[in-house]
Amino acid sequence: MQLRNDFPILKQQIRGRPLTYLDNASTTQKPQCVIDAIADYYASENANVHRGIHRLSGAATKRYESARSRLGSFLGANSGYGIVFTRSATEGINLVAHSLGRALLRSGDEVLVTQLEHHSNIVPWQLLCEAAGAKLRVVPINESGELIMGEFDRLLNERTRIVAVAHVSNALGTINPVSEICRKACRQNAATLVDGAQSAAHTAIRLADMGADFFVCSGHKMYGPTGVGVLCGRSEMFERMTPYQSGSDMVHSVTFEKTTFAPPPHKFEAGTPHIAGAFGLCAAVDYLDGIGMEAVERHERELLAYGTQSLAAIPGLRIIGNAKQKAGILSFVMDGAHPHDIAQLLDNEGIAIRSGHLCAQPTMAFFGVPALARVSFGLYNTISEIDALVGALQKVRKTFI
């Protein structure tokens, strides 16, 4: 596959074997163009943004703002949306929970999440509800790992003020019906946040069609740098929200008596932002669009189909999560072998997968497992890597039986 050459890390050997990286839901590898965008900025354009008259600073400011609009176009946001750069998906959720949640939620109100959420889309709402005397309600899932939409309909009511849901479950790969959820929530006047950490780099996002009020994602899961994420939100919501972190860059004027704040998105970006991160992420989405998100999605769907079939054929292996709509994530358990030991033995073969509770303990609890082994695909993975995985899993079986 030609595009594997774009990723320097894939040329590397792990103990004499090529790296088979199947932990893309945790973080993705970086193409050379992303690494170069970061290095070039530091080597020839480095300056702070929003602050200086000099040419480096002017250029950095301009490029930072155009990275902002580029991310908006990548996510299919129309002019009704604004883009805030965050550290991560986690920070985006915290920002909304703080700046919208504290103003919106009253005692007795409800926030609706699902049994499929990542901790980062649970705990901020939990703490918010505690602080506001509101109630956190949970849409349950079925044995396949799909949301029970009848229960969603029942739980959504006039007290529901916020609905927060993953686009794709990081633990099971389930693709949730987020358009339907946003449409129904909107009818009840509830704000919607879609956690796109696991979708943004794997399918074309059309935020305007999806209809979410907020969408968050993480650069490092999109072939981009660490320390940068995106919160895309409806401008009218941003206008109404209180600031989050405070300090320079988010103020209009400061006196000890009274401080006024800048309009969004700046209102939500206090202090010097991760400038190199924004540029690297911009390079990453250019790279993705160069391949085409449809092609990326198609490729990963093929890997998923082949992987599902191959893994299901291994005796004693059970795939957890069999939703009809699934992204390129395959979680499983194996008789007699703990997920950690599976991951460890695969690592010795140069195969990197994830194991553990996957930051989704409530999902683990539902399936009654303490941990899962998880394989997650990226655009550079291949059918022969899946064959190597299957061979290694056969060996794991023998070790622990």
Next chain:
Amino acid sequence: MQLRNDFPILKQQIRGRPLTYLDNASTTQKPQCVIDAIADYYASENANVHRGIHRLSGAATKRYESARSRLGSFLGANSGYGIVFTRSATEGINLVAHSLGRALLRSGDEVLVTQLEHHSNIVPWQLLCEAAGAKLRVVPINESGELIMGEFDRLLNERTRIVAVAHVSNALGTINPVSEICRKACRQNAATLVDGAQSAAHTAIRLADMGADFFVCSGHKMYGPTGVGVLCGRSEMFERMTPYQSGSDMVHSVTFEKTTFAPPPHKFEAGTPHIAGAFGLCAAVDYLDGIGMEAVERHERELLAYGTQSLAAIPGLRIIGNAKQKAGILSFVMDGAHPHDIAQLLDNEGIAIRSGHLCAQPTMAFFGVPALARVSFGLYNTISEIDALVGALQKVRKTFI
């Protein structure tokens, strides 16, 4: 100067002239070793931390934790302190204002800042005081731009719960007597936060001797990457503080009924951190220690002395800020020429300086100026760059007279 070669950007020409970068208080340039540390991580070690069994993840985790201790040793923190990676100095201050402030402050309590603070060390305390019904009090300065310590003594009282002060003023260069301030505040049982954004890369920090409860700084002002900063704080304080952002990595266990939190520093680092940023910052402080912070400080003191003398000789130019203890920052105004126009004309000569309110509007208000022109030195600046600056300022004078 040999070490200029370590900085690729300094080899660059701006409109046919070499770049004379004198905006180091805004952000510093990056040595090649920092750029390499980031690029190498992405090209050959990229993985998430705290999350995986596989070797890349294990190596990243280990390196991330050792970057943490390296920053502690760089800042002269003893074992009573812990290190939290933040986005920036601004985020570090926000974290303390939130997680310590909300728990500590009662109506009628006081927070003490100074007239010299950067907006990032004002607004978080202002909002905190508003929320808590507490009072923000301000230590005034004299015409030289020094804190009036008699007033500090008067303002510090048994209602003072937090004292937040810049180590070095970014607007005037004043070095504040932070050890004395911390000692006196401690006697009144007030917590202390020292904003080291402008000191950490310019003088050896000995946090244990300084005695601050918290110290914050920004990587991008320390020859390191954007998007990473450090909050160093007393572990016993960290233990008592509530979490800040929430989500993965900062929890111990999560159920919809009850979530328990990880111990510090992890409690304060929700979501995937800026891993590459921590590694780059670690490379930056290794680089600084390689030169020796004493040598850095001595060099910048020489530049300041020479710069002060040279600028003072320009007719119509007035230096603002003449503290006896000053770091390598020179702010000034010129008759008939607005700071922005000075900066613009210098830019045409390839000289980058900063102009504006310098995110220190209260300091501007004190001196009755809307803006300042600011020259700020870094370890790579030279005497001949100051000569070039003086020549260019003479021309500016002619243009506007």
Next chain:
Amino acid sequence: MADSRNLYEQVILDHNKNPRNYGKPAAADTIIDGLNPLCGDSFKIYVAFQNDVIECLHFEGDGCALSKASASLMTVLLEGKTREAALELEEALAAMLKSSPDTPVDESILGPLAAFSGVREYPTRIKCVMVAWQALAAAFSNRR
């Protein structure tokens, strides 16, 4: 300083050094604050109307050469104009500043404001030129 001539045209240097209609007039119908927090530029603009027409404009405050010259030119150019005409000129100026540096400038509309065309090379300075104009436009749009 060859380059800077593009930015600091003689008319700009002149209006900066000798701003027209500077200072607080005895009476005004509207007082508008123009603030550019990024720079610390801050102006007060005083407008007196006769029916729907701007009878006279004054300004005072502090700012860079670009913001000051632009405010000064504004007070000169808008005298005797309607609110609509003022808004149109503001839009024309904004559009010119956002255009690429090699686009020809329509002097028939912009008049002496064409002197600001060099600012197109310096996007961070656009705000300086616009600060007085934007404040005026915001106030006028509200009353439309």
Next chain:
Amino acid sequence: MADSRNLYEQVILDHNKNPRNYGKPAAADTIIDGLNPLCGDSFKIYVAFQNDVIECLHFEGDGCALSKASASLMTVLLEGKTREAALELEEALAAMLKSSPDTPVDESILGPLAAFSGVREYPTRIKCVMVAWQALAAAFSNRR
């Protein structure tokens, strides 16, 4: 899988497959929770004392081969030991795991725990080996 032999020594595979003292005993003086949130490992440890001596130890729960084998070996090794001796062995195990992979291992102190020396190459797994031990040590230290 040559490499993995260092990590998964026979004694570990054996204690993982056939954990000793597994399950809830009829009676226990102390019940201790050992949790490794990173991994989802979770054990309950049941301790029965006779005077100051650990009469018997049981455990149950879920965890990886390393955590399970380590817990199983712990229940075997600490029977008849005092709290102090238990804490000492916990410290010796922790120290060994933190030592560099080429440091010789003192089998006279660690006995079969020496099988975990391969874990030194895999720092992320140290926690797995220690989870039961740390829980026990925390409970014992509190009572000292």
